[in-house]
Structures are given as C-alpha cells and as structure tokens.
Amino acid sequence: MIVDYKYHIASLVAVFLALGIGILIGSTLLGNTTLVESQKQVTNNLESQLEALRKTNEDVTARSNALQLDANINKQYEDQTLPLLVDGRLADKTFAVIELNGSGFPPEITEVIEDAGGTVSSVTSINDFYDEPKALNVLREELELWPDLSDDEYLGKLGTEIAVGVIDGEKDSIVNSLVDKKILQFTGEFGIPVDGVIIIGGGYKPEARNMQIDLALIDYFKELNIQVVGVEETDVSFSLMKEYQRKHISTIDDIDSAPGRLAMVLVLGGQPGNYGIKPTAQKLLPDMQKQEVK
Template sequence: MIIDYRYHIASLVAVFIALGIGILVGSAVLGNDGIVERQKQLADRLEAQLEELRQKNEAVQARANNLEIDNNIQKQFEKQVLPPLISGKLTGKRLAIVETNSYGFRDDLVNTLAMAGATVQSVTTILDGFDLTDHKERLISELGIKEQSENEIIGFLATETARGILTGEKQALLNTLAQAELLKLSGDYGVPVDAVIFIGGSQDQTLVKTEIVDYPMIDYFLQQKIPVFGVEETNVTYSYMKAYQKKRMSTVDNVESVPGQLALVMSIADKPGHYGVKPTAQQLLPPFDTTGGVGNSQNGQSVGGNSRP
C-alpha cells in the first residue's frame, strides 16, 4: 500500500492547531490568575496528603519499634523460664535424633535436651532422601542388595539404618552410605536409647519421602518398643505432621521455638500429644496443673503406641 505522507502531515498540523485553540480558550475562560489558583489548590492538596502519609509512616514505625521491644522482652522471658521448667525432666534419658529433611536444625535443640538432663547419643542425617541416582549399582554390589525397584532399595536402606542406630550391627552399611554421601553420622551407635526424635518437614518437595524413608525407620523403632517423636520447624514449606500422626506418634510443629522445645521435652517425659501452632496441632503446650507441674495432655488420654508405662 502506497503511503500518502501529505495526509499524515495534514493530520499532525490539525492536531497542533486543535491544541493551540484549546490553550487559548482555556486562558480566555479562566485567565492566568485562575490557572495559578488551580495549581495552588492542587499543590496544597498534594502537600496535605504527603503530610498525612508521613504521620501514618511515623505511627507505623513507632508501632514496629514497640513490637520489637516486646519481642525482645518475650525472648528474654522465655530464655529465663525455660531452664526451671525443664530441669531434670529427662534425667537419664538417652536419645537418638534422625533428620530426614537435609536442611539441618538448630543447636539450641540439643542444648535444651541436655538442659533437661537427656543425652543425645547420635544424630543421623539422611542426605537428599537417599537419592540413588549415582549410587544404585555401587550399593547393590557392595551391600549385596538383590535387584529391586528404587523405592524398595530406599526402604531397605532406611530400615537397615534404623537397625544400625539401635544395635550397632550395621556399622559397615552406615559407613558405606556415609562414604556415598547419603548419610551423615555423628555420635555413638549401637548404644541403647530411650526415645528417637525424627526431624522432618521440608523446603523441597522432591525430598518429601515419608512413606519410603521415614515410615520404615519409624516402624522399626516402634516394633522395638522405642517411643518416637516427630518434630519440624514452623516455616517449612511441606509439613510432615499429618504423615507422622498417622503413626500415632507425638508431634511438635514449632520445635525451633522455646514453646516447641518445652512441648517436646514434656512429650518425651510421658506427656504425649500434638503440640504447636499449625492446624495439625491440638494445643500449644501440655496443660499445667495447679501444683505447677504439667498435667496429662488430651484430658488424660495418651497417644497410642508411643509412650511407655
């Protein structure tokens, strides 16, 4: 199509003429004083809005500062009241920790357990959910595993890892898995334990393998009459609480916090329940009785299959 430039030039000239006429008409109707007054009104309105926003910002900042002060006071309070609340509650208890989420946990959890009188005998970390991508053939050869599906092999490794934690009979297997960077081992293995704490929850959906990693290990410990407790941190993207509760084990969903650690200590001290701040929790803490102790959770009913008499 041939473009007629004369038509476009004429259109542009018409637009500019219309704009000029509009300016002249506006000046004639309002006058220069009217335009100036209108601009002043607009500036005054904007200035008032900015002042209102400034005052609101100062109020929000003051509120934030007060909340920070309150939060610091709360943390100091929790830090001071936790030791007397848990002192001696777990005296003589020997614990094993199994971490299946690969993202680590805070050292203050172990410190809290020690403060309560417990000894953490071992910490076992499952790395990458026993991902066999680069290790399947080697493990089949070195461990004499019969050819099975990948999930069956993972389940087998999980059960044997649990057996190694408790009996010490599978140290060669544990060492092989550690060398393959599928396990991280810390502490003493084969030492009798009174309870096992599973640290679950995940930030990565590909690592959520509760049915093929956590369940076989949990089942083994429960079969050996060892109480099992499932915990996770508040901000995990994928919660394990529902999966753990299917095994009728006590759970704590905010174990990074002082209330969560207190709930865990009391759970191990024979006050089972589901504690924390998520919808899967039944209450924040075990109820305190009038004598200053901690009453039975769930109105005196325990979580079945989890606690010893």
Template structure:
C-alpha cells in the first residue's frame, strides 16, 4: 500500500500557521523574548520534520511509479506470450460456461479459450442464485412443479438447467427462467460439448448456494462423463474452491489473470489439478513440456509452493 504523507504535511502546515500567530501575539502582547525563542526553536524542528516527510513522500511516489511501470511491462509480456503458449491446445474442443455468481466475467477468458482453438457453445448465467422471492408462485404454475420448498425447487431448477444445456430438451423451461430474470442465456443449447466451466466465487454471501445450485448441475454433468472445471477470480470474498474440490473437479482460483487462463487451458487439455494462488491451490501452473533449453520433452513444473 502506498503511504500518502499529504495529510501529515497539511497538519504540519496548520501547526506552522498556529505558531506564526503565537509568535506575533507573544511579541506584541507579552514581549517575552524567551517565549518567542522557544516558539522559533519548535518551528525549526517542525520545519525539519516537514522536509523529511517531503523526502519520504517523494521516495514513495518514485517507488510507486517504478512498480506501475514494472506491472505494465509484466502485463504486456503476459499478453504476448499467452497466444503461443495456448495455440492449438484445445483444437476442436466444444465448451459450455455456467456462471453461478451473477457477476459476469471478462471477455479475455473466452478470448484465451478461443486462442487455444476451443469453441464456447453456450454461456448460461444464473441470476440471484435462483432467488425465488416474488417469483415462486409463477414458476410453480408455469413449470407445473410439485415441489413447494425453496431449496428443493432450486435443486430441481439447477439439475434441469444442466440437462437443458446438454440436451436442449428443456428449452421451454430455460426460456421461462429467462423471462422471470433467473437466467441469462447465450449461444447454442443441445449441441455436443466436451467440457463445462463453472464460474463461481462471490462477493455476496447470500449468493453462495453451492450445495443447492452448483452441486446438482455439476453432478448431472459428471454423470454424463463430462469433465467439469471450477474457476473464480482472485479477489472474491467467498471462495468456491473448497466446495468445487469436494466434487473432485479441477479448479483455477485466479482465472482473470494470464497464468490462470493458461492453467485452465492446460487443465482442459488433459492436465487436471488445483491451480492458482490461494491456499486451496496445489500449483500455480500444471507441469508443461519444453522443446528446448531444458531438454526436449522434459517436464517443467509450474509449482510455486515448497
């Protein structure tokens, strides 16, 4: 964190003004040269402290500028090296994305998957964690549901949404949920897919419904022998990684970053694991093979943990 000394400087300036007034009053009213001299000495010490603070502030600002330059260089480097690192690794793969935290995700995730040769067939966003408030009666009526408990309804909707993504048989139900603002639908449904990416992690605890929402969907896809990958961004307040890992699916906890996107591509390409920067991760990246330098075909580990 960058320390801003401006507030300290402002305080010292106020002290100087007060001292100036005190010196004038002391000279005019009291005529006490001793008091005036002590005030001058104090002013001199404060001036030295002010100068030191200015020097520190300049040093901190210079350091901040250097860090910003380094960060920009790092980002440029990552953007340039990602395309050749992922090129062709997912050639022909057809993927579906399911987002259960309602926040949306960055376009560069799909860009990374596309650069790797994959096609994102559909993106399904669950809104408000399938919150049924003011919608329950309509949903029960229009979908002819026999369940009445919220948790059971959410589990049912989750499982049927997963079925609709894969088979296309539940398009009417998906459209109904979209009409009541419980789903956002994009892409083609009922087409063959080779894997599903779940985007979780939340800033709002009320949206954390992994057992009722994520699990029924994940279970359905796993039952269909399809690989599932659970991802989230680094700075989420409530992480889903432990919950996803209970289902024995690969996870990436920093998917908004280039290393996270590379890890996801490699996991989909056949190197499952738990990748990222959080305590739930085992490695930053999967091991990968080089064609030179270290030795042809030699495995190089992306492990950053002791």
C-alpha cells in the first residue's frame, strides 16, 4: 500500500501558520523574549519534521514506481512463458466450463487450455437468482415441477438437469426455460464428450451463496467418472474451496494468476490436488513433470 503524506504536510503547514501568528502576537503584546524563542524552537523542529516527511514521500514514490515496473516485467514474463510451460499438456482433450460465481467468465481459462492443446466445448454461466427467495419462488411457480421439494432439494434437481444437458446435449424444457429467463447462458456446444469439467466458484457478495447447484453438478459428473476441478479467483469475498474439497475434487484458489492457470493445466493433465495461496491449498503448484516426447 502506498503511503501518502500530503495530509501530514498540510497539517504541519497549518501549524506553522498558527505559530507564526502566535509569535507575532506574543512579541507585540507581551514582549516576552523567552516565549518567542520557545516558539521559534518549536517552529524549527516542525520544519525538520516537514523536511523528513518530504524526503520519505519521495522515497515511497520512487519505491512505488520501481514496484510497478517490476510488476509489469513479471506480467510480461508470465504471458510469454506460460504458453511454453503448458504446451501440449492437454493435447486432444476436451473440457466444459461452468461458471457459478455470478461475476463473469475469466477468458484466460479457455486461453490457457487452448495454449495447452486442449479444447473447450462449452462455457455455461448460471446466475445467482437462487439467492433471492422471491425469484426462486417465481421460478418454481412457472416451471410447476417438484412441488414437494425443499428449496435446497429443488436447486439440486436443477443442477442435475443442467449437468445432463451439458453432457447429453439434450436441452429439455427445463434447460430451455432457464435459458429463456436468462438464468442460464452458454456458448459452444453441449453433448460433446468431455475429459473434464471446470467449475468456477467463489463469489463477491458479502455472504456465501447457496451451493446446492454446485454440489449436484459435482455429484453428477463424478458418477460418470468425469474429472471435476473447482477453481476460484484470489480475491473472492467468500471461498468455496473447503466445500469442494469435501467432495474429493481438485481445487485451485488463484485461477486469476499465472501460477493458478498453470496448476489447473497440470491438474487436468493428471496431477490432482489442492493448489493455490489460501489456507485450504496444499501448495502453490503440482510438481513439474517432464513431458513425454512424442
């Protein structure tokens, strides 16, 4: 965090003005030499402090500029080396991506998969309508399905229906209704056989959202022996890594960073585990293994 001393300097200047007025009044009205000398000494001390603050501010600014330069260099280095590190590691593999964090889909995920030789067959985004009870009640009334289920059970059924659509490619009336209501959006094509599914979790709202759709998706794909990886960004307000790990799937908690995307490729390539920078991670990255020469 950059320290800004402008307010300290302004305060000291105000003190100088007050002292100057005090010296003038004191010398005019009282003629007290001791008082005037004392005020001058305080003023000199404040001048020294002001100069020290100016010097510190200059040093902080210079350090900030140097750190920004280092960050830019590191970013360029990551952008240029990451494609080389992942090259060929996901050759001829296909993946589906499902986004549940309600904050949009990070395009870097598909980019790194493609850099690794893989293909993303579909990207599905499900908004967080279910955190609004009124919206969920309206949906239940309109779909007229499963009236005896609790809200959690109902969301679990919806999650399973979405998973079936992703894998089978049959967008039944339920999935079509979710698309029509903009609860579900997707690009690409459903029904293409996949080697793995990436679920983007976490969230930026103050409180954690209902996880029943996440859990139903994970359960369905695991029943089909399809690899599932749960990922989230570094600065989410609430993390779902621990809950995902209870389902015994691999997790990456810093997918917005180059190490996180490298970890995801290595996991999808056959090195399961929990990686990232948060307390729920085992370590930053899987062990880098030399690729077989084809």
